[in-house]
Amino acid sequence: MEKDSKIYIAGHRGMVGSAIHRKLLKEGFTNFITRTSDVLDLRNQQQVADFFAQEKPDYVFLAAAKVGGIIANNTYRAEFLYDNLQIQNNIIHNSYLNGVKKLMFLGSSCIYPKMAAQPLKEEYLLTGPLEDTNEPYAIAKIAGIKMCDAYRAQYGCNYISAMPTNLYGLNDNYHPQNSHVLPALIRRFHEAKEQDAPSVTIWGTGSPKREFLFADDLAEACFYLMQNYNEPGLVNIGTGEDLSIKDLAYLIKEVIGYTGEIVFDTSKPDGTPRKLMDVTKLSKAGWKYHTTLKEGITFAYHDYLSKGVFVTER
Ligand SMILES: NC(=O)C1=CN([C@@H]2O[C@H](COP(=O)(O)OP(=O)(O)OC[C@H]3O[C@@H](n4cnc5c(N)ncnc54)[C@H](OP(=O)(O)O)[C@@H]3O)[C@@H](O)[C@H]2O)C=CC1
Numbered sequence: 001m002e003k004d005s006k007i008y009i010a011g012h013r014g015m016v017g018s019a020i021h022r023k024l025l026k027e028g029f030t031n032f033i034t035r036t037s038d039v040l041d042l043r044n045q046q047q048v049a050d051f052f053a054q055e056k057p058d059y060v061f062l063a064a065a066k067v068g069g070i071i072a073n074n075t076y077r078a079e080f081l082y083d084n085l086q087i088q089n090n091i092i093h094n095s096y097l098n099g100v101k102k103l104m105f106l107g108s109s110c111i112y113p114k115m116a117a118q119p120l121k122e123e124y125l126l127t128g129p130l131e132d133t134n135e136p137y138a139i140a141k142i143a144g145i146k147m148c149d150a151y152r153a154q155y156g157c158n159y160i161s162a163m164p165t166n167l168y169g170l171n172d173n174y175h176p177q178n179s180h181v182l183p184a185l186i187r188r189f190h191e192a193k194e195q196d197a198p199s200v201t202i203w204g205t206g207s208p209k210r211e212f213l214f215a216d217d218l219a220e221a222c223f224y225l226m227q228n229y230n231e232p233g234l235v236n237i238g239t240g241e242d243l244s245i246k247d248l249a250y251l252i253k254e255v256i257g258y259t260g261e262i263v264f265d266t267s268k269p270d271g272t273p274r275k276l277m278d279v280t281k282l283s284k285a286g287w288k289y290h291t292t293l294k295e296g297i298t299f300a301y302h303d304y305l306s307k308g309v310f311v312t313e314r
């Protein structure tokens with residue numbers, strides 16, 4: 001990408017899209033195209049076709065999607081499949097029709113089989129059944145990867161697929177039910193501290209393990225890949241370290257300074273027992289994350305507090 005390249009960040013207001021935007025601004029890029037979903041509904045084929053014909057971006061970061069935690073995925077199964085298929089089909093196909101030089105598609109670690117060997121290697125894709133709670137979302141993401149590769153094979157498109165692990169950071173989604181675990185617990189421990197509540201409830205058994213990457217570190221990796229990676233297939237992006245949900249809860253409790261008890265609601269699903277990414281591909285290329293989990297939680301908590309009463313709920 002050149003400094004004056006025309007860059008479209010789909011989902012620029014989201015946690016990942018805004019992190020990518022910050023990174024590109026820091027690197028001196030100036031020529032951005034952005035649209036909010038109320039102006040351009042990426043599920044609408046004609047709106048997207050008209051937008052691409054009019055704007056003809058040189059580069060595309062596809063960070064727009066219907067995203068949420070385990071309960072949201074399992075509740076809105078049709079929307080997670082339909083919205084994500086529509087968004088990615090429209091953006092990938094119209095990028096091809098309008099000569100986009102390079103596109104990055106963002107998948108997720110949930111694309112891998114529920115019981116795959118750990119850490120997860122890229123070649124484990126489609127080697128076993130998926131975790132049921134987020135199967136619709138995972139199927140959509142797998143379709144996106146395959147679509148990028150199919151457009152490379154038939155039309156020579158340089159479209160790459162990045163697979164981030166669980167993410168957190170600035171502009172995260174703090175919706176009490178629809179959010180991911182880390183932002184959900186930041187909000188719940190904060191509110192419990194404010195209300196002097198005797199305990200905080202964690203969903204599930206607390207025994208699943210998860211890996212968490214700060215969104216600004218992800219943006220660094222996305223920038224590196226957009227500048228240097230031109231292969232089919234997928235690239236895992238993660239820290240290579242994980243911890244149990246129980247240990248995460250105690251870490252967030254410590255950062256926020258909550259002194260009550262932690263209880264577990266085992267009526268809620270645990271989901272995949274573990275999904276640690278094998279990050280050999282990227283680490284061989286010299287990329288490594290640098291925001292520790294405790295630092296990142298502190299940054300995210302301050303960002304949450306800075307938003308006052310209005311918190312970003314989606
Ligand atoms: N969060 C995580 O833990 C992980 C996320 N990812 C992937 O990263 C990408 C971004 O996720 P994240 O930043 O967390 O998500 P967010 O929910 O923070 O942002 C999603 C963005 O998508 C846009 N969007 C959603 N639906 C539409 C639509 N119909 N039309 C136009 N825009 C739409 C929203 O735009 P607007 O604000 O204008 O409404 C929003 O800015 C996704 O592809 C996700 O799968 C991958 C792994 C983990």
Ligand SMILES: C[C@H]1O[C@H](OP(=O)(O)OP(=O)(O)OC[C@H]2O[C@@H](n3cnc4c(=O)[nH]c(N)nc43)[C@H](O)[C@@H]2O)[C@@H](O)[C@@H](O)C1=O
Pocket residue numbers: 067068069070071073108109110134137138165166167178179180181182184185201202203204208210245268269270271272
């Ligand atoms: C990124 C990834 O994110 C999702 O998969 P997930 O990692 O399972 O999602 P999660 O963050 O919601 O849960 C992680 C673990 O944490 C436990 N947990 C405890 N207490 C709360 C809680 O309060 N909220 C939530 N959401 N989870 C909680 C929860 O029970 C589970 O065991 C999918 O979008 C998937 O498609 C995907 O891509």
